Amino acid sequence: MGKLSTQAPGLAKTLRLPQIVALYIGAVIGSGVLLIPGLAAEKAGPASILAWLVMSILVLPMAITMGLLSARYPSSGGVSTFVRTAYGDRFGNMVGWFFLLSVPIGAPILSVTGANYIAILLNWSESQVYVAAGLLLLAVLMMNVVGLHVAARVQTVVVSLIITILILAVVASIPHASVTHFTPFLPNGWLSVVQAAGLMFWCFIGWEAVTHLSEEFVDPAKNAIRGVLWSAGIVALLYFAVAFMTVATHSYGGGISAASLSVMVQLSLGPIGGWIVAVTALFICIATANAYIGAASRIAYSLAQEKIAPRWFGTLHAKYRTPTGGLLFLSLCFVVVLGVLYFDVIDLSRLIELPNATFFATYIGGCLAGVRLLHNSRVGRIASWTSLVCTVGLYPFLGWSALYPLLIALVLFICQKRHT
Template structure:
C-alpha cells in the first residue's frame, strides 16, 4: 500500500481542526493573554481572528489545489525547489522539542488528576499520553476524526455552560476604549496568542486523506477557524469577569478553577477528563501531521526505507512510532529542565509563524488573480506577527538557517529521489 486512505469527511474535518485550534490553547492562552493585556485582550482576539482569516483562506486555496501529506513543505517544493522543501519539512519537525512536549505536559497535568496514587506522577502521565497518541494514530484517521468531533462538541458545551452559570451579560462584553499605550500590550499578547491558531499548517498535511479535498478541505478550514475564534473570545469574557488569571501556575489551571467556582468541587473530575481530551485532541493532529510529513519525505526521497511504508490501515505506522520516540525523549528533557509553558510557547510560535510565512510566500508564487493578492496580504500579516514575537523569533531563524545549509554537499552523499505523482 503506497497511498493514504481517503477517510476524512467534511464534518470530521471541521471537528479535527476546531479541536486542534482549541485544544491546549483554550486551557491556558486566554488566561495568559488576560495577564498581559487585561481587558484589551478582547481586542487582541478580534485582531488575531481578522488577521488569521486571509491566512486561512490562502491555506484553503493551497490545500484545494495541492492536496498532499507533505503540507507546507510540498507547497514550497511546488513554488521553489526540493532543497527548500526539505528545510521547511525539518523546520516543522523542529517544533517537537519545544512545542509538542509543552502541549503533552498540559494534557498530562489533567490526566494526572485522574490517575491512582501509585502512578500519579507528571512523567508517568506524559508517557501514558504518548502511548495513547500512538494507539489512536495507528487506528486510522476515521476513528481519530470521530473522537475529535465528540471532543469538539464537549468543549462548546463547557463554554456555553460557563456563560449560562456565570450569568454573562452585555456589560461583560463591552470592549474597552483603545489607547496608544494599549497597542503595546495587545502586540505582546498577540505574540503568545498566535499559538491558538497554529494547527492550520498541520491540517494541511491531512488534505490528501479527504474524500473530496477540492470541496471539503477549504470549507473545513474556514468553519473550523470561525468556531475556534468565537470560542476563544467567549472564554476570555468569562476569564476576565472572574479574574481567572494572574500567574504562570494559575493561568494553566484557570478553566478548572472557573468550573469549581461556578459548579462546585463535584465537577472537578469531569473538567479534568474534558481538559485531557481537549489537549489530547490538539496534540493528536500534530502527531498525525508530523508522521505524515516524515512519511511523505521518505516516500519521495527514501522510497525503500521503513519510514516510507504504510500499515494495512493505510497509516504511516513506522513514522508514527519514530515521532513517538522523539516525543518521549523530549518529554523527559522538558520535565528535567523545569522551564515554564510560556517560554516553550514563544519558541514554538516562532517556528509556526515562520512556517506560515513560507507557506504564504509559496502561495504568492503559485496562485493567480485574487488568490495571489490574498496571499500577499497574508504574507504581510505573517511578517507583522513574526515581529511581535521579539526575541523568540531568533530560535526559528537559527534553526531554519542551519537546516538550509548544504549538508548533502558537505557529506558527499547522494540520495535516491523519485518524482512525485
C-alpha cells in the same frame, strides 16, 4: 506496530467534511484557551476583547491560504509540498523538516500539560504525571496506526466534548456577569491592546497541521476550504465567548489569570468546576496531539518518498496503509523528550519555544508559497500577502528560539552538499 510494508499504493481517502472540521478545531484550540483569555485581560483589561475581535479577523487570511492550497495541491507533504511546488525541492524539503522536527517536542509538552491538570486534582507524583503523559501519547499513536478514519472519529467526539464544555463554562458564568466589570474599559492604554493581540497569536496556530492530511480528504477541492471556514468560525466564536465572559465576571488578575477558566466555572459550579476544566484540558491536549501526530507521520512519509529522509520513514502498514515508519520515529523522539523533561535537563517553558519557532517558519514558507501559487485567485492573493506580512513582522520577536529553524536549515544544507 504490526506487519509492515514499504510498497504502497498511497494513502486512503477517508476524511469527510465533519472529520476535517474536527481535525482543524482540534489542531487550533490548544492550551491557549485555558491560559490566554485571563492573561490578555490582565494585560489590557476589558479592551482585550477588541484584540480578540481583531485577531479573529486576521487569522482568517492564514486559514484561507492553507485551505486554498490544500484544495489545489492535496498531499501528505502539506506545506512542504506547497513550497516545493512554488520554489523547488530544496526549500520544500526544508519546510518539511521544520514541521517534522516541531512535533517530537510539541506533542510531549502537550501530554505533560494535560497530565498536570489531572495531577493537581489527584495529587499525583511527578513520576505518575510522566507515566500518564506517556500513556496519552501511546494511545494517540495507536489510533493513528489503526487508521486516520479511526483517529478522525475519535477527534470528532473529543472536539464535540471540548465545545460542549466550553459552552457550559460560558453559560454557567452568565449569572455572575456585570457591566461594572467593563469599566474602566482601557485601563492600560492602546499599546496594551496591541500587546495582548500579539499574545493571542499563539491561540490561532494550527491551520498548517491539517494540510498534511489533505491527501486523505474526500473531495479536497470542495471540502478543504469548507472545512477551514467552518472551523475558523467555530474557533473564533469559542475564543471570543470565553474571553468576553472572563472579562464580564472579572475572572482574572491577582494571580488567578493563568487559571481564569477554572475560576470562572467555579463561580457557579464550585469545586466540580476544577474537574470540568481538568477534563477540558485533557481533551484539548488529546485533540491537538492527535492532529499533529497524524500530520507529522505523514510528512515523514512524504520526505521518505522524496528520498530526503531515511527509507524506513516511508514504511506503511500492510493492512491499514498508515505511515508506521513516521509513527515509529515520533515514538522514539517522544521517549527522549519525555526523559529530558522528567530529568529537568531543559525547563518546559524554555523547550516550548523551539517548536513555536519552527511552526512560525513553516507558516512563513506556506504564506510565501501562497503568494506564488494563488496569484490567479483574488481571494488567495490577498489572504497570502496579509498572512505573510503578519508572520514575517512577528518572527523577530521570537528571540533566541528564532535560531532553531536556521540551525535546521544549515544542517540540511550541509547534508545536501555532501550528497552532491
